[in-house]
Amino acid sequence: NAGVTQTPKFQVLKTGQSMTLQCAQDMNHEYMSWYRQDPGMGLRLIHYSVGAGITDQGEVPNGYNVSRSTTEDFPLRLLSAAPSQTSVYFCASSPYGAANYGYTFGSGTRLTVV
């Protein structure tokens, strides 16, 4: 049972490049979220999904897109990378929402934009 798998673990991008951070879970969880973590800032919610085909914005959505075509996958797209998007990104999933079960987190993707 792999849990929540994020790829890649590390990535360096040049300003203006685009890329997709992958997130997959094998627990049949309906709820999935993307957070970014910056030093001293805790975890900030970027986007979340309550099921396949349904997504919504969190606290810091600008510069990011998401889609949820299957229950298992929830990719995060950076449209035109900026140095301000240098961060550690965590994907998380939950069977019926964090309020009832909490989230299981992936191991994170460390992104540097130069």
Next chain:
Amino acid sequence: EDKVVQSPLSLVVHEGDTVTLNCSYEVTNFRSLLWYKQEKKAPTFLFMLTSSGIEKKSGRLSSILDKKELSSILNITATQTGDSAIYLCGGAGSYQLTFGKGTKLSVIP
């Protein structure tokens, strides 16, 4: 906008000390309060609190929720160096889980 505030932001203690970490929240349609421990990588789940005044315990860690005061505390007794980590508090509403900035705990021998 939902808001979660943790204090202190950092704390240095000696092994064997007891520590109390604080969390206050303003969350629309509040459902539960969650505590996570983060060492080098992903946060790991500690507690979920939904009912006011009921303490949850796991070994040397315990936590309690006060819905009247919109707050929670996490206690760690007889601290060990392995307790060194960032402790994150999150307030869960209907769909979103909002985290505070975390408390960085350092336990020195």
